[in-house]
Amino acid sequence: METILSPEKKELICIGCPLGCNVAVELEDGQITAITGNTCPRGADYVRKELTDPKRIVTSLVRVKGGELAVVPVKTVSDIPKGQVMDCIRELKAVELNAPVSMGDVAVKNVCGTGVDVVVTANVEKGTSCIEE
Amino acid sequence: MGSACKVHGWVERMRVDLVIIGGGPAGLAAAIAAREAGIENLVILERDARLGGILNQCIHNGFGLHTFKEELTGPEYAGRYIEKVREMKIPYRLDTIVIDLGETQEDCADHGEEAGRVNGESGGRRSAAEGVREQSRGGRARKLVTAMSRKDGLYTIEAEAVILAMGCRERPRGALNIPGYRPAGIYSAGTAQRYVNMEGRMPGREVVILGSGDIGLIMARRMTLEGAKVKLVAELMPYSGGLKRNIVQCLDDYGIPLRLRTTVVNIKGKERVEAVVVAKVDENSRPIPGTEEEIPCDTLLLSCGLIPENELSGKLGLAMNPATNGPLVNESLETGVPGVFACGNVLHVHDLVDYVSEEAAQAGRKAASYLQGNLPKPQEEIPVRVGKGVRYTVPGAVDVRRMGETQLIRFRVDNVYRDKNLEVCLNGKPVSSRRKRMLAPGEMEQVVLRKADLEGVLDLREISLQIVD
Numbered sequence: 001m002e003t004i005l006s007p008e009k010k011e012l013i014c015i016g017c018p019l020g021c022n023v024a025v026e027l028e029d030g031q032i033t034a035i036t037g038n039t040c041p042r043g044a045d046y047v048r049k050e051l052t053d054p055k056r057i058v059t060s061l062v063r064v065k066g067g068e069l070a071v072v073p074v075k076t077v078s079d080i081p082k083g084q085v086m087d088c089i090r091e092l093k094a095v096e097l098n099a100p101v102s103m104g105d106v107a108v109k110n111v112c113g114t115g116v117d118v119v120v121t122a123n124v125e126k127g128t129s130c131i132e133e
Numbered sequence: 134m135g136s137a138c139k140v141h142g143w144v145e146r147m148r149v150d151l152v153i154i155g156g157g158p159a160g161l162a163a164a165i166a167a168r169e170a171g172i173e174n175l176v177i178l179e180r181d182a183r184l185g186g187i188l189n190q191c192i193h194n195g196f197g198l199h200t201f202k203e204e205l206t207g208p209e210y211a212g213r214y215i216e217k218v219r220e221m222k223i224p225y226r227l228d229t230i231v232i233d234l235g236e237t238q239e240d241c242a243d244h245g246e247e248a249g250r251v252n253g254e255s256g257g258r259r260s261a262a263e264g265v266r267e268q269s270r271g272g273r274a275r276k277l278v279t280a281m282s283r284k285d286g287l288y289t290i291e292a293e294a295v296i297l298a299m300g301c302r303e304r305p306r307g308a309l310n311i312p313g314y315r316p317a318g319i320y321s322a323g324t325a326q327r328y329v330n331m332e333g334r335m336p337g338r339e340v341v342i343l344g345s346g347d348i349g350l351i352m353a354r355r356m357t358l359e360g361a362k363v364k365l366v367a368e369l370m371p372y373s374g375g376l377k378r379n380i381v382q383c384l385d386d387y388g389i390p391l392r393l394r395t396t397v398v399n400i401k402g403k404e405r406v407e408a409v410v411v412a413k414v415d416e417n418s419r420p421i422p423g424t425e426e427e428i429p430c431d432t433l434l435l436s437c438g439l440i441p442e443n444e445l446s447g448k449l450g451l452a453m454n455p456a457t458n459g460p461l462v463n464e465s466l467e468t469g470v471p472g473v474f475a476c477g478n479v480l481h482v483h484d485l486v487d488y489v490s491e492e493a494a495q496a497g498r499k500a501a502s503y504l505q506g507n508l509p510k511p512q513e514e515i516p517v518r519v520g521k522g523v524r525y526t527v528p529g530a531v532d533v534r535r536m537g538e539t540q541l542i543r544f545r546v547d548n549v550y551r552d553k554n555l556e557v558c559l560n561g562k563p564v565s566s567r568r569k570r571m572l573a574p575g576e577m578e579q580v581v582l583r584k585a586d587l588e589g590v591l592d593l594r595e596i597s598l599q600i601v602d
Contacts, residue, residue, distance in 0.1 A: 013377050020377030059193045071333035073192035089358050122208035
């Protein structure tokens with residue numbers, strides 16, 4: 001969320017950790033001249049990145065065949081450009097893994113050409129899920 | 134055999150040093166800490182088919198920043214602890230629900246000798262800890278944990294100590310007094326989370342969320358990513374109950390509107406939700422006539438607060454804190470019944486699992502001290518009182534003799550405060566003050582008391598926290 005106070009001043013809430021610092025940024029000709037209100041260096045990194053190249057880690061699900069659960073959670077190993085989040089989700093919808101799957105297994109390599117892999121974040125053993133289709 | 138034992142005498146009876154009720158983040162961390170402190174004979178009882186508790190359905194990232202210095206998803210965070218429990222060969226029983234909690238009469242103290250043990254590793258041998266304990270504590274009543282599972286039937290475990298780690302549950306519609314029909318399509322946010330994240334089912338396509346607690350915010354994003362249209366998050370209070378980062382990442386990122394001081398005043402639809410009516414509320418949280426707006430939708434998610442799950446605590450007659458809905462505990466996280474400890478969301482609802490793990494580990498260590506005869510009976514419990522702006526503290530009392538060099542006090546404030554001081558007072562006199570840029574009810578705060586400071590006050594009667602200018 002960014003609050004534009006004036007053309008030269010913006011306030012953002014850092015999402016680097018649950019503290020959620022209100023970080024004020026001063027700009028001159030689009031260049032950052034001052035960052036205040038952050039309690040740690042991550043706050044400064046966050047606003048710099050958020051104003052120039054916003055990124056997000058994506059967490060979602062992929063389908064699993066023959067597992068005790070019908071789906072398994074996944075995440076991008078690192079953050080990807082915010083604008084590609086929905087593309088990433090669409091690509092994951094087409095994926096189906098075969099049980100068993102383990103935490104850390106790669107579900108999709110280089111998702112949406114971001115260079116970032118999507119990995120499985122839970123274990124699903126072979127079995128019958130509660131959803132019979 | 135005493136009369137109290139006879140009641141339970143017909144079912145299988147086991148004896149352990151420590152029973153941990155709940156295999157979620159609190160139970161896992163408590164078990165690991167107790168084992169690390171030397172408690173061999175313990176067991177975790179878990180109601181679900183797997184360990185990990187609610188973390189299993191929290192597939193989003195952001196867990197473990199404090200503990201592991203990296204951002205994990207819920208299942209990954211739980212996985213670290215589950216792996217350790219398995220490595221340490223800590224026994225656990227799944228699909229097992231505890232239905233009763235009580236105490237033995239003192240004359241039952243020797244009865245358990247003949248009974249079997251849950252932990253095969255310990256064999257029938259009496260542990261050294263047990264010897265020390267019986268000497269130091271005499272005939273102190275044991276705890277009776279009555280559990281049930283499809284596999285083992287009904288049975289009772291006799292334990293020297295119990296850690297309550299049952300977590301919490303969501304406030305249901307019935308507790309919210311929302312008028313209207315009872316059509317399909319109304320879910321608590323956590324139920325919807327389980328459907329979506331563990332069962333791969335979608336509860337609906339057009340969604341309104343009442344309550345801006347973290348689960349509601351997380352589900353707003355989750356439902357959006359799964360193709361639903363989240364039309365609105367309505368919050369009764371003038372501020373969100375969720376973490377700020379979740380408002381940014383879950384609502385703002387997807388353009389989902391958050392309306393504060395707004396509530397649902399009617400639910401329309403007979404078979405299935407067809408629309409909800411929202412209205413603005415006044416400062417007394419009463420709907421303002423004329424501000425109603427009908428929002429067509431097929432699903433209403435409720436994220437209106439969490440309630441510690443304390444039915445079992447009630448069976449022991451534990452004194453409760455009305456502000457937390459959890460048991461009252463002292464500095465050792467020990468409840469009013471000696472040897473019964475509480476930690477995690479059953480004690481008070483946390484916003485970060487890291488703090489749950491930390492708190493639970495303390496409960497595990499204290500339970501170990503109790504079992505090893507190193508935790509003296511509480512003698513002088515100094516109450517921790519809530520002053521201006523503070524809603525509750527955990528613990529609610531401190532025995533200076535039993536505390537470590539420092540004692541962590543966790544608390545929540547009752548409103549949003551900016552640029553205020555958090556003051557710690559002893560016998561009403563301020564002894565420390567810390568400037569806070571921002572305090573909000575949704576974010577748990579903590580303050581550290583130093584033993585030296587407490588010991589330095591003659592005739593200490595009261596510790597209090599307050600928010601001042």
